[in-house]
Amino acid sequence: MTILFVDGWLGPDPGDWQELWTRKLPGSRRVEQDDWHLAERNKWVARLDEAITACTEPPVLVAHSLGCPTVAHWVADNPHRRVRAALMVTPADVERNITPEITGFAPIPQIPFSFPTVVAASRNDHWMTPERAAAFAKSWNARLVDAGEVGHLTVTEGYGAWLQGEQLLTDLLNTTAG
Template sequence: MDKPPRILIVPGWRDSGPGHWQSLWAAQLPGAERVVQDDWITPHRDAWVRRLEEHVLAHPEPVVIVAHSLGCIATTQIGPEAAERVAGALLVAPADPERRAQLIDFSPVPAAALPYRSVLVASSNDPFCPIRLAGAYARAWGSELVRLQNAGHVNVESGHGAWPLGLALLQSLTAGLAWSSTPADPFALQA
């Protein structure tokens, strides 16, 4: 029997709190695992990328990454050994590390195509990354771009709890991957 893909939840700067869709998904999706960083407030690229690579390489099954904000930027910076284990990535509301001094260690942002399928979700009014920059990221990374109208930073503050649209996008990334050992609908979150 095939193993399901490991879903890695990769929060951004300052982590994702209890009501954040990433926290809800991490608690309820089968095969989900949260990447916990040592320092959420003063992030360092090498440490964040190394921790993410450790999680990617820790399991034999394929990995699907679900990243938010600075987690998106860290995801694009993993090395080739880890990247070849990634089956797909949902990159939500990427950060612009040049906009905040605390995040500058993550620049420059890679401009090479990702070696796996990715969907980048961006908002027309994200205060942490202009939509034009998010579109440029999507083109550079070879990501499918999903543009949300007035969705802020796609977090609790902008009204995104369980975020059903995000689950549908995640399901599109995992379609065709080995789900035979999981329930019929692994994306049915408990109310």
């Protein structure tokens, strides 16, 4: 099984939960972007598509922050492509957080995903309110999980290991086994 980590704006952070999971989970890797600081939607979505196309079986996507709108745009552009499941973690609301380097990701597609999806939302994330996360989860046909007061789940907020997230991923994989 391949697990693709779809990072957000500014890219991988040494010691973040995605790095720790990548080391721990066989068959996992991070989708690399050419420019982590200037996020261009079409380029990011194309890079995600390349990574998915290179997989020999439908991958599991684990997206964080701006990686979540990247996945949503990929789904909108590729409605018939296969993915096993997705874990969308603390999505970035690029429609309400106007930051010039990421505005090209607005509007975020609100279409149902054709694969099992979980949205893990924070109660105190400065990038997305719980209400907006719930609305996106509903539009993506995803199960919403209250991750608690975890901010944006970054290393600077104290998140290297994120055990609740590991359990969410395990549970999601168990529901798609077969």
